[in-house]
Amino acid sequence: MKKTTTVIIGAGQAGLAMSRCLTRRSIDHVVLERGEVANSWRTERWDSLRLLTPNWQSRLPDYTYEGDDPDGYMNMAEVVRFLDRYAQVTAAPVQAKTRVLNVTPVDDGRSGYQVVTDQGTWRCRTLVIATGACNIASVPRIAGNLTGHVQSLTPMQYRNPGQLEEGGVLVVGASATGVQLAKEIHESGRPVTLAVGEHVRAPRTYRGRDIKWWMDAAGILDLSWREVDDIGRARNVPSLQLVGSAERATLDLNALGDLGVRLAGRLAGIHEGKAQFSGSLGNVCALADLKMNRLLESIDQWAAEAGFDDVPDVSPTPIRFDATRVPERPDLGLDLKDNIRTVLWATGYRPDYSWLNVPVLDRRGRLRHDAGVVDAPGMYVLGLPFLRRRKSSLIDGAGDDARDLSDHLAGYLSDWRMAA
């Protein structure tokens, strides 16, 4: 059995950032990776995907983007190169092609954990889970009511429109994944109906700058979990309706409607070959418009206070966008047999903890943790939505979270040494 002080599971941005922080503290560790560095980015994303954050915002401990297109958005090959290089320059002790099969506590975790992999067993004092938030595509139970000829696909399986049969496509979900896939599939000549539940609308650029620039500059992305009323709710907020593209185009429901995508309410049921849509489309759009305007208002306020009303490339006056154009009588039902060949479930993702044999999951299978400090001695998690701050799930959030949690981890180790 191999021994180390800390096992980090996962060599994505979160695992590598933690590795860098532990190296700085001379804490002996290994990063176990089921595939290669940046494995999910390499193998589980659709072809056209680019990061939702501009290049300059890819900042990790002791490492940042240095290319000549700071305002562009990395494609997946570029993300992989970016993280590969980070692993190299930080000399991260990554053990690739090593799948974790089972983690069990030793003396309830007080003596650490045993990590069984397909390349042998490790024993560690502390454990960092950096396996990401998007291991499994969440598909609602009603998907089971789909019959016969309709192909059912998750974004994990989807690569490009060419793999879909000709004919109509129902995209379920209108967050970043749903709006991006709706656009490219519709443009491939397969007419798309988009089922829209609660979503977060945002313009790509605002008053001349990227929305992410404003959110970063105004401190919105740094908002701490301590400052949020209901952290459970904040952690469930879906991704912003954004796409990274050379045109820096906004991809909201109005843009999709102009392309000819049909908007329907949340998918409420599938019954006798018919999709049933909720009559709440008007309200979810009103909620999203109101929420976007509150975001823009807080940006305007910050811009005025910070003196940005007088900067050459920033438009001096606040801008408000058209309300979402909801069809006068949105469809409540759709005959799948005649209209739809493929249903694409852009209904979110969830982590996979099937390998974790430590009693730290709640009744819904979520990790019990306090801002990344898991409810088991010396165990930590990184990379979940709003783990410690709004940007926690972004590449740009991995660094601050890893710094905070490596502080905690180092404190845990020194307490343990004092006691021993």
Added chain:
Amino acid sequence: MTNVTPTVDNGVNVEALVGAREALTEMPAAAQFTWRATCNWVNGTHSQTSINGFFGLGEEQSRETTFTIDADHPEVFASEDKGATPVELVLTGLASCLTAGVASVAQYRGIQLRSVKAILEGEMDLQGILGIESDARNGFDAIRVTFEIDADASEEDLKALVAQSQKRSAVFDIITNPTNVFVEVK
């Protein structure tokens, strides 16, 4: 967003609601409720529904008062008009649910209400019920709700109040989403 100013009083006990939310998060079984209504036919299209007990918080609950609601149809339907029509009672349910939501959310957000009026319209093609036109459904084609609210808040805040009320409304959900209905004869 907890912004409960002590001077705001819409008659809603927000602390109790927040407390209930926390308690039911810990004990999901107690959150399982069953609502009941018992309807007796009177004569013609006139019926009377009585409402008292319900199940919730893990046990049977009863009230001191049994509420009764008469339903009938107007004279243009050759009925005796002894009560509101069932479809108007559906509008009543939606109106009361949204209005209660507006008051609760306003209290939580520190908005003092002076008056709230909801005006509801349900559009219906009677050719459905009468079996004249098979494409026309029996129920409403659309329901329109207009709120008139007098309160110390901006127009945006009032819109957000009404939107949040819909998001959390049971009857709005019941009306906008399909529900399995099981009817049997004993």
